[in-house]
Amino acid sequence: MIGFLRLYALQVGAAVRMSFADRANFALQVAGMAINNLVFLTLWVLFFAGFKSVGGWGFSDMALLLGLTMTIVGTCGVAFGGYRDMAVSILRGELVALLTQPKGLISRLLARESLATAWGDLAGGITVLSLFAKVSFTDLPLLILALSAGLTVYLSAAISFACLAFWASGARSFARDLTDFTLLFSSYPGSIYQGAVKVVAYSILPAGFVVMAPVEMLRAPSPTSVAVVVTAAVGYAALAAGLFHLGLRRYRSGASLA
Amino acid sequence: MSAVITIANLRKQYSYAKRGRGLFGGFSPQHVSIDAVDGVSFQVERGERVAVIGPNGAGKSTTLKMLSGILEPTSGEASVLGLTPWRDRKALAYRIGVVFGQRSQLWGELPARDSFNQLRHIYDQDKAVFERRLGEMVERFALAELLDQPVHRMSLGQRMRCEITASLLHGPGLLFLDEPTIGLDVTAKAAIRDFIRDHARDHGQTVLLTSHDTRDIELVCDRVIVVNAGRVVVDQPTDQLRRRFLGRKIVTLLFNGAQIVLDLPGVTRRASDAHAVVLDVDTRLVRVEQVITAALTHGGVEDITIEDPPMEEVIHDIYASAVATR
DSSP states (O other): OHHHHHHHHHHHHHHHHHHHSSHHHHHHHHHHHHHHHHHHHHHHHHHHHHOSOBTTBOHHHHHHHHHHHHHHHHHHHHHSGGGGGHHHHHHTTHHHHHTTSSSOHHHHHHTTOOOHHHHHHHHHHHHHHHHTSOOOGGGHHHHHHHHHHHHHHHHHHHHHHHGGGGTOTTHHHHHHHHHHHHHHHTTSOGGGOOHHHHHHHTTTSOHIIIIIHHHHHHHSOOHHHHHHHHHHHHHHHHHHHHHHHHHHHHHHTTTTTO | OOEEEEEEEEEEEEEEEEOOSSTTGGGSOEEEEEEEEEEEEEEEETTOEEEEEOSTTSSHHHHHHHHTTSSOOSEEEEEETTBOTTTSHHHHHTTEEEEETTBOOSOTTSBHHHHHHHHHHHTTOOHHHHHHHHHHHHHHTTOTTTTTSBGGGSOHHHHHHHHHHHHHTTOOSEEEEESTTTTOOHHHHHHHHHHHHHHHHHHTOEEEEEESOHHHHHHHOSEEEEEETTEEEEEEEHHHHHHHHSOEEEEEEEESSOOOOOOOTTEEEOSOBTTEEEEEEETTTSOHHHHHHHHHHHOOEEEEEEEOOOHHHHHHHHHHHHHHHO
């Protein structure tokens, strides 16, 4: 495990250095994303200036949700940036060269890129959590759990979507669309989702487990809410691993290469 | 000698959905099967350098992918260094080096040195052993100036030198090369061929390569396996094949005036037009130099091109010969 983490850290370090290579481009992308997040936050500030709550969610709850979303997406983009184009990597046949090596298959796909824009998300997320989310120092262990679980679910969902590329060439953009939909669902108060939409948000596009359940856990901690968050993370990670394994079997059978 | 690779009746069948005719053809696809590799059997002994050649779609790359553990066969048996490639892929990966001419194992944006260093960790290499091997490669492959250059800024030839280096840093006893010289210029091809041959000879390494270029076969390999339509057509030493099939050159002469008639043994005229003559030269009967000298003596020559016959022609000759002798 230590060897794997060391190798992964080495690969991410290289990916981050690559993203820094063009400094002007890096700075522009980070600034662009920070401004984008600031505008989004401002809209919610204006909204809550007029309406004090949405389905029981106040501004600080919304700030907690946005802070979690930005931090999760930022961390994913910095440390696992290859997830964005994983389907494309599979369809381009990049696995052929990687399969000749003894280890580092998923890690190489995830660490192949570090997204400059993600630093803007990460900085924005930490700022929002620190200034507007009304989380105290004593909430830190639960906050770390919420971020870890949300990140696991988000990344697992993205990997699962990318695995569609093992079965369908159309997954090239569809996988990214599904990931973006999950992100979109994660950007609005959980209380607005009802009925079938709520089922979707807690299953296929698991925004519910990326941020909504973690927010509920932070606002009203209980053994049940912790168990829901942890179980969802483990479940989606297992699903992603299983799908990748199945897809790889199909790939190695030649069905995807024909 | 001991067999490093043994394959018996190896088959790989692909199937795909073929779109039906008409506007709604996509809704009623036909499932079509293709025998990419159809019962291939051969052995490769330790230290041999073997070329697998054949036209596009002959099953060369598919065979290589099965032998390196990437693909699982439809049926048949294979043993590579005592392992079954598709079942023992990870264990085998530590003991083989693989280069796909059109697929990179390096990190494009990173300097080559960083890629090599990451491979050291992927292959659990001892640092001192790794540094020694890298030093040897740098010297023999003239890589010193490339080490700190991002791979994506390198020429194709430079990148291929780095790819081959990457595949050898963990000291594999067996090297698989799929079209290692594809797209390279003459000088880069020569450097790659010399390196592969010399390195394999010095380290007792076994090499299995696929190529479209007859010079790769002549200059690197001591045995040739010709495959066509997924089957082995010919399996014989390169010397024997060279004498029979690789002794030809195509010489194209461009003229600014009247054409000439070269009456030399072993020279036959191919398709020509008003300003160009294409000659088929049998180098066993006449040297290319003699043909050029004769043409220049005549005068009016504007340009000369000397080429190997296309692989498809060589394969055709070999195949026709094999069928005739059955």
